[in-house]
Amino acid sequence: MALLEITQIRGRRLPFHTMVFVVLLATLLIVAIGELVLGPVRLNLSQIYDAIVGNGEPMPAAIVTQIRAPRMVLGLGIGMSLAICGAVLQGLLRNPLADPGLIGISGGASAAVVVVIVLGDMFLGEIPVGIRPYVLPIAAFCGALLVTALILGFAQKNGEMSIGRLILVGVAINAIAGAGIGFLTYISNDTQLRDLTFWSMGSLAKTGWFGVGISVTIMMISNVVLLRYARALDLFQLGERAAFHSGLAITKIKFSACAICAVAVGAGVSIAGPIGFIGLVSPHIARMIIGSAHHLLLPASALLGGVLLLCADLIVRNVIPPQELPIGLATSLIGGPFFLFLLLREKRL
Amino acid sequence: MITGRNLSLAFGNTQVLRGANIDVPLGRLVAICGPNGAGKSTVLSVLAGEQKHYQGDVYFGDEALADLTSRDLSRRRAVLEQSPSLSANFCVDELVRLSIPMELPPRDTDVMVCNILDQLGLSEFAKRRVDNLSGGQRHRAHLARVLAQVYANQTLFGAGYLFLDEPTASLDILHQIAVMKIARAAAQNGVGVLVVLHDLNLAAAFADDVVMVNRGETVAAGPVGQVFASKLLSQIYETPINVDKHSSGRLVIYPELQDLAG
Numbered sequence: 001m002a003l004l005e006i007t008q009i010r011g012r013r014l015p016f017h018t019m020v021f022v023v024l025l026a027t028l029l030i031v032a033i034g035e036l037v038l039g040p041v042r043l044n045l046s047q048i049y050d051a052i053v054g055n056g057e058p059m060p061a062a063i064v065t066q067i068r069a070p071r072m073v074l075g076l077g078i079g080m081s082l083a084i085c086g087a088v089l090q091g092l093l094r095n096p097l098a099d100p101g102l103i104g105i106s107g108g109a110s111a112a113v114v115v116v117i118v119l120g121d122m123f124l125g126e127i128p129v130g131i132r133p134y135v136l137p138i139a140a141f142c143g144a145l146l147v148t149a150l151i152l153g154f155a156q157k158n159g160e161m162s163i164g165r166l167i168l169v170g171v172a173i174n175a176i177a178g179a180g181i182g183f184l185t186y187i188s189n190d191t192q193l194r195d196l197t198f199w200s201m202g203s204l205a206k207t208g209w210f211g212v213g214i215s216v217t218i219m220m221i222s223n224v225v226l227l228r229y230a231r232a233l234d235l236f237q238l239g240e241r242a243a244f245h246s247g248l249a250i251t252k253i254k255f256s257a258c259a260i261c262a263v264a265v266g267a268g269v270s271i272a273g274p275i276g277f278i279g280l281v282s283p284h285i286a287r288m289i290i291g292s293a294h295h296l297l298l299p300a301s302a303l304l305g306g307v308l309l310l311c312a313d314l315i316v317r318n319v320i321p322p323q324e325l326p327i328g329l330a331t332s333l334i335g336g337p338f339f340l341f342l343l344l345r346e347k348r349l
Numbered sequence: 350m351i352t353g354r355n356l357s358l359a360f361g362n363t364q365v366l367r368g369a370n371i372d373v374p375l376g377r378l379v380a381i382c383g384p385n386g387a388g389k390s391t392v393l394s395v396l397a398g399e400q401k402h403y404q405g406d407v408y409f410g411d412e413a414l415a416d417l418t419s420r421d422l423s424r425r426r427a428v429l430e431q432s433p434s435l436s437a438n439f440c441v442d443e444l445v446r447l448s449i450p451m452e453l454p455p456r457d458t459d460v461m462v463c464n465i466l467d468q469l470g471l472s473e474f475a476k477r478r479v480d481n482l483s484g485g486q487r488h489r490a491h492l493a494r495v496l497a498q499v500y501a502n503q504t505l506f507g508a509g510y511l512f513l514d515e516p517t518a519s520l521d522i523l524h525q526i527a528v529m530k531i532a533r534a535a536a537q538n539g540v541g542v543l544v545v546l547h548d549l550n551l552a553a554a555f556a557d558d559v560v561m562v563n564r565g566e567t568v569a570a571g572p573v574g575q576v577f578a579s580k581l582l583s584q585i586y587e588t589p590i591n592v593d594k595h596s597s598g599r600l601v602i603y604p605e606l607q608d609l610a611g
Binding site for chain 1: 418422495
């Protein structure tokens, strides 16, 4: 093949990739604006603009700046983060079914929260009122980190980390967390049950700028760090031996990538509960559009994850306003069939 | 030159290597031959840096293997596994670029990929997905990837070694010869090539030196003409083996099958 031809092919492909990213960014922008406009109280763009620049009437301004904007930012952060972690774990484990839930991170976070909700009164009586709203997010974050530490510890044998062991340990941890959650749900009272619903199906509703700021900052830093793993993830597709032959420090990369995913997912679950399917579906759709090269796949998955999660949130907020469905219902209900449709189309899987 | 001295390795209670020795000079094609389970691939995996708990000394030039990181190693040698795999739907062009060090400028990378695809007859498949290729083509695509790595190493760092672990195992005779010609060409271009081979005739036809391994030990090493002798091969393989000279001057190795005669 002539060199010119290769360069020409590159030349043709670049606009396609650019076009995909432009379309994804534009869609994300539209959905993000939709998140501000749509809701039980319909606002127009000028009200939103006024609210943002600080000239708006008090009520619309409060809706925009105190309710919808933090929710939109959180949705973007979590959607992007779940999707990028899903893409990283799928690449790392060479397993198309991998997502942050698979290796037990979300399960650990949920279990910690359920323990605090149901048994919290026994030991949280003395906690100052000002700190109480943050107890659950902190518990979720600690739960995610604790479970990740356990998983990474168990998955190592003789200093090597086996992907097979990692998945099996994840399955075991999920099972234990599920049993614990089931038992605590059984002994909980009515008020606790409502809280448990939130934490078992996820929601972007309980947000304020403080929590959103911390959580989204952690997620975005993690996302940027994970983008740097693109080349390593490409090499992982050759298998771990060949990746080592190509210069990767395999165990170090597996360990650090999993740990960063745990921090990112823990930060998300701590404020919005576990949200399924985004981490699984977004990388698959992105891969079908843009291919498997991770320097394109990771950012495309992230943008797509943001779009999907905000779409899901728009649906749960607007189906039966002012009531709000758990967002996990929407992501699973939309994501599940859509995923089946994609699988049927894609013969290779 | 790569030198391996007194290499020993045990997997649990099984002693796989018992003081094997090997030299791989730059610009020569060295074949490791021996019976099944002799430790051929294990010698290669020790030199490749895969084994942590071996005993003995391995040097890449004057650098000890133990002091080299995985990144350092990837800049000195490229390895083609026996059964290379690929989980992602990369096209051939993307696969070949994968293992090329980032230090090589993009323009040089393009030229190198282009040349290697040409050399391996893969140009027309450059934009085809690897999983849509036939077994032989897929194997060549992976060979192209390690060749790109080794030539990039040669360009950037002045030397390159290529390790091929039974590269002809799943190929028909045409493709076996094609692969060995590529390995030969690499050696002629100054690359030190180490090939694990079962087929003694391929080794006789293409290798400069042969290292015969049996029960984890090096039992003979040197130029093909010296090592491939009927008596030694018959002892190692525990069956009568003849070594004749073909009219072309090449050695032809074949087992005696008297019990099948008539």
